[in-house]
Amino acid sequence: MSIQARFTIHRQEFVLDVDMEIPARGVTALFGPSGCGKTTLLRAIAGMEHCSNGFLQVGDMLWQDGTHFVPPHQRPMGYVFQEASLFPHLNVRRNLEYGIKRVPESERQVSMDQAIDLLGIAPLLNRKTHQLSGGERQRVAIARALAVSPKILLMDEPLSALDLARKQEIMPYLESLHDELEIPLLYVSHVPDEVARLADHLVLLEEGRITASGPIGEMLTRLDLPLAHDSDAAALFQAKVAGHDDQFDLTYLDFPGGRFTVTRKDFPLGHSVRLRVTARDVSLTLERQTNTSIQNIFAATVEEVIPEGKAQVTVRMLCGGVPMLALLTRKSATTLGLKPGKQVYAQAKSVALLS
Amino acid sequence: MLANSDITALIITLKLALLTTIILLVVGTPLAWWMARSRWRYKFLLEAVVALPLVLPPTVLGFYLLVALGPNGPLGSLMLALGGQPLAFTFAGLVMGSIFYSLPFVVQPLQQAFTSIGHRPMEVAATLRASPMDRFFTVAVPLARSGFLTAAVLGFAHTVGEFGVVLMIGGNIPGETQVLSIAIYDHVEALEYSQAHWLSGGLLLLCFTMLMGVYAINRRFSVTPA
Numbered sequence: 001m002s003i004q005a006r007f008t009i010h011r012q013e014f015v016l017d018v019d020m021e022i023p024a025r026g027v028t029a030l031f032g033p034s035g036c037g038k039t040t041l042l043r044a045i046a047g048m049e050h051c052s053n054g055f056l057q058v059g060d061m062l063w064q065d066g067t068h069f070v071p072p073h074q075r076p077m078g079y080v081f082q083e084a085s086l087f088p089h090l091n092v093r094r095n096l097e098y099g100i101k102r103v104p105e106s107e108r109q110v111s112m113d114q115a116i117d118l119l120g121i122a123p124l125l126n127r128k129t130h131q132l133s134g135g136e137r138q139r140v141a142i143a144r145a146l147a148v149s150p151k152i153l154l155m156d157e158p159l160s161a162l163d164l165a166r167k168q169e170i171m172p173y174l175e176s177l178h179d180e181l182e183i184p185l186l187y188v189s190h191v192p193d194e195v196a197r198l199a200d201h202l203v204l205l206e207e208g209r210i211t212a213s214g215p216i217g218e219m220l221t222r223l224d225l226p227l228a229h230d231s232d233a234a235a236l237f238q239a240k241v242a243g244h245d246d247q248f249d250l251t252y253l254d255f256p257g258g259r260f261t262v263t264r265k266d267f268p269l270g271h272s273v274r275l276r277v278t279a280r281d282v283s284l285t286l287e288r289q290t291n292t293s294i295q296n297i298f299a300a301t302v303e304e305v306i307p308e309g310k311a312q313v314t315v316r317m318l319c320g321g322v323p324m325l326a327l328l329t330r331k332s333a334t335t336l337g338l339k340p341g342k343q344v345y346a347q348a349k350s351v352a353l354l355s
Numbered sequence: 356m357l358a359n360s361d362i363t364a365l366i367i368t369l370k371l372a373l374l375t376t377i378i379l380l381v382v383g384t385p386l387a388w389w390m391a392r393s394r395w396r397y398k399f400l401l402e403a404v405v406a407l408p409l410v411l412p413p414t415v416l417g418f419y420l421l422v423a424l425g426p427n428g429p430l431g432s433l434m435l436a437l438g439g440q441p442l443a444f445t446f447a448g449l450v451m452g453s454i455f456y457s458l459p460f461v462v463q464p465l466q467q468a469f470t471s472i473g474h475r476p477m478e479v480a481a482t483l484r485a486s487p488m489d490r491f492f493t494v495a496v497p498l499a500r501s502g503f504l505t506a507a508v509l510g511f512a513h514t515v516g517e518f519g520v521v522l523m524i525g526g527n528i529p530g531e532t533q534v535l536s537i538a539i540y541d542h543v544e545a546l547e548y549s550q551a552h553w554l555s556g557g558l559l560l561l562c563f564t565m566l567m568g569v570y571a572i573n574r575r576f577s578v579t580p581a
Contacts, residue, residue, distance in 0.1 A: 048478055072481040073490075079482035085475050089497045098493070099483035148483060 001025060003152070003184070006055040007044045016040050016208040024059045024152070026200035027178050027185045029216075031192075037208040038188045039082075042156050045186065046079050047072040058152055076107070078145030078183075080155040084137035086129040092140050093125040099148040108149050110181075115147040118180070119173050135166035139173060146177075153177075153185045159194060174198055175355045192230060196220065196276055197354045221323035223306045223316050228279075228325060233314065235324045236354075237275040241267045257319025261295040262351055274354040279314060279325035281349040286336055288345050296348040300324060305338050313338075317346060357553060363530050364538040365557075367446070371534060372514040375453040379461040379510050380503070382454075387465035388491070409459050417523025420452050424524060442524075449525045449532050453514045461510040468502020469495060501573045508569045512562050 001024040009016040016037040022028045030038040043049035045056060047063065047070065056064040058077075063070045086095050100112055116122050119139040124132060132140065138158055145153060158174075159167045171194075177185065178198055189195050195202060195216070202219040204212045204227075212225055217236045220227050227233065239253035239260055253260040253273060260275060267273065277296075288297060300317035308314045313333045315326040324346055328338075336344070357365075390402060408416060424442040425431045430451075431441035442448035472495060480490035496503070518536040525532035527541070535554055542551040 046482065048481070072478075073484050073486050077482065079479075081475065081479065083475075085479045087476060087479070087494060087498075089494075098480070098485075102484035102489075144483070 001059045003028075003045075003059070003186075004055065004057045005041075005045060007041065007051045008053060009040060009044060009049060009051045011040070014040075014208060016044070018205075018208075018210050020203060020210055020213060022186075022201055022203060022213065024184045025182075027187055027198045028201040028203060029195045029199035030186065030188045030203050030205060031190065031195050031199075032205035033190060036205040038190075038205050039156050040208075041205070042154050042186060042188050046077060046154055047075055061151065076149070076151040078148055078150035078153040080138075080142050080145050080153070080158045082157045083161050084134075084141040086132075086137055086140055086144075088129055090129070091125075092121065092127050092129065092132070095129065095140060096125075096144050096147050099144055103148050110146050110149045112147050115143040118146065118176060119143040133166070134162050135169040138162065138166075138170055142170075142173065142177075146181075146183075150183060153183050155185065155187045157188050157190070159191075160189075171197065179355070192227065192232060196234065196236060197274070217323060221316055221325050223304050223314060228314060228316070229308065232278060233325055233327070234276045234278040235322075237277065237322060239273055239275055241265075241269050241271045241273065243269065255320065255322060257300070257322050257324075258298040260348075260351055262353060265353060276352045276354050277324065277348045278350070278352075279327040282324065282326035283347045283349070284315065284326055284328065284332075284336060284338070284344045285347065286344060289347065292347070294347045294349060296351060298324070298346050298348075300344055300346045302338050302340055302342040302344060304340060305333060317344065319346065358550065360529050360533070361535075361538055361550065361554060364533050364535050365554075367530075367533065368515055368535040371446070371449055371453060372511045374450050375457055375514045376461070376507055376510045378450070378454055379457060380507060383458065383461040383465055383506065383510075387462045388469055388495070390462070390466045391469035405462050406459050408456050413456065413517070413519025414523055416456060417452065417520040420448075420455065420520065421524045424448050424451065444524070444526045444528065444532060446525075446531055449521060449534075452520045452524045453517060456517055456520045457510045457513045460513045461506040464502045464505040464509060465499065468499035468505075472498045504572060505569055508565050512565050515558065515562065 002021050003024050004021045006019045007016060014037065018041055030041060032038050040049055044051055044054060053066065054064050062068060063075055087098065090098065096112055096115065100108070116125070119142055121136070121139050121143055124136055124140065129137065142158065159170060162170065175197065187198060199216045202214065202216050203210055204219065204225060212219060212222070219225060220233070221235050222228060237255045237260070239255040242252040242254040242259065244251050244264060249264045250261050251263070251265045251267070253262060253275065298319040300319040302315060302317050304316045306314050307330065308327065311330055313328055313330050315328060315333065315338060317324045317326065326346060338344070390398065421443055422428050423430045426435060426441040431443065434441055442451060476494050476498060477490050480494045485493060516536060517534070521532065521534055521537060527533050527537050535558060539551050539554045542554065
């Protein structure tokens with residue numbers, strides 16, 4: 001199952017020209033700076049941006065080719081706009097019902113109660129929309145989009161109109177969507193942190209063109225792409241809870257390259273978590289250190305070393321096949337003799353648990 | 356107080372205004388919607404035509420309508436060919452004249468209301484499976500309700516106050532085409548100031564009450580911006 005899209009859209013001083021194939025599962029982020037065309041691309045996928053010569057197939061559904069064009073209201077999709085865009089003449093419950101009522105009963109896979117529970121909006125149902133906070137509005141908008149039982153969920157920077165506190169209020173709900181629903185999600189964002197938390201697959205856009213596309217862990221650490229050179233450049237690790245240490249109150253998380261030790265998180269054994277290790281928090285040694293306070297040490301093979309300005313280098317390594325980044329001074333890199341193929345030990349000073 | 360002929364004039368006036376308003380809402384709504392949405396480059400031509408009655412002397416409008424509706428005019432001869440009679444100096448002709456005369460008062464508030472809705476709510480409705488017609492009636496119309504109220508009241512009130520067009524194409528036939536504004540004129544001509552007072556005062560009160568109602572209700576209707 002995949003999503004295939006080909007669009008050429010001419011706008012004033014702007015051309016969107018894309019040809020992509022992305023997996024129709026998990027979360028795919030369309031990522032790029034403002035004005036790169038990611039919203040236009042999402043709107044084209046929704047059928048709201050006309051493009052006469054486009055092609056779009058979502059799974060086994062052909063939505064657009066040279067002769068067919070399925071209008072937006074006949075596409076089984078959910079769409080969340082940048083601003084919640086709730087209908088002001090309907091209360092929260094009627095906003096949710098608006099979509100459900102128009103979906104034939106045989107096609108309803110997400111019940112209204114499920115949507116309400118997933119987004120935690122039960123207490124808001126009888127409110128008027130102008131009585132809601134920004135975060136609440138956006139949660140209602142997401143529930144409303146989910147309630148039409150979409151085959152694909154499209155989100156256009158659903159958090160960008162919110163302040164940090166509201167973002168943190170919604171993020172867990174988005175993460176639970178990711179974990180609990182089978183519905184593929186296409187998510188437009190220009191915030192690296194959101195992408196690192198949510199996305200499984202990343203499509204990089206620049207000036208209306210796709211510059212790269214691939215699995216998130218790969219894309220964040222590819223040294224030929226800008227993300228690995230960001231000041232917050234980081235690698236992601238998908239790990240499973242392997243055990244808890246009651247004596248020191250720790251949790252062990254295993255991934256193919258080794259074991260992370262973090263302060264205790266009350267997850268069941270086998271629970272899958274996403275970890276992030278920032279490049280500046282990683283130091284390298286040639287031998288495994290034993291007299292150190294650092295718990296998270298992994299054997300790694302250097303893949304690539306690239307200068308970062310005059311004084312620093314970014315090192316990309318593989319630990320058990322999983323890419324990892326380290327930001328070092330050029331002097332250290334020279335002293336250690338870092339070059340592709342070199343065996344090293346990567347020490348992670350801090351590990352962030354994303355989900 | 357009111358003479359019988361005055362009451363007849365009042366009834367004709369209200370009937371004319373009501374009929375005109377209903378027809379204008381039916382015809383003006385799709386027109387206003389199209390004008391609010393269309394990106395046609397020559398749209399301004401149509402906008403100018405719709406706005407003409409705002410500035411044109413009613414006698415000019417009335418004169419052309421008279422020519423068109425008369426037995427030798429295009430509309431009049433069409434009516435004759437269809438086995439009817441020319442529309443000039445009939446109530447039907449009056450309705451037709453009023454439709455042109457009050458057109459901008461219905462279309463402009465509707466167009467403004469539709470424009471201010473913006474594209475977003477309609478797009479949202481489309482992503483929630485509503486067909487174009489469905490989203491027009493379930494989203495655009497409710498969101499434009501204050502525009503509909505304004506359009507209806509302005510169209511009605513403006514038709515009630517019509518004088519020049521009626522005089523030109525309706526003549527002044529009591530019981531058929533004599534409306535209030537003309538009855539008032541007749542009373543003044545005949546120096547019957549007391550009757551003129553009654554009718555004028557009544558009309559003033561009616562129009563003021565309707566407009567007051569619109570503004571009061573529109574304030575309550577106003578939707579808090581998202």
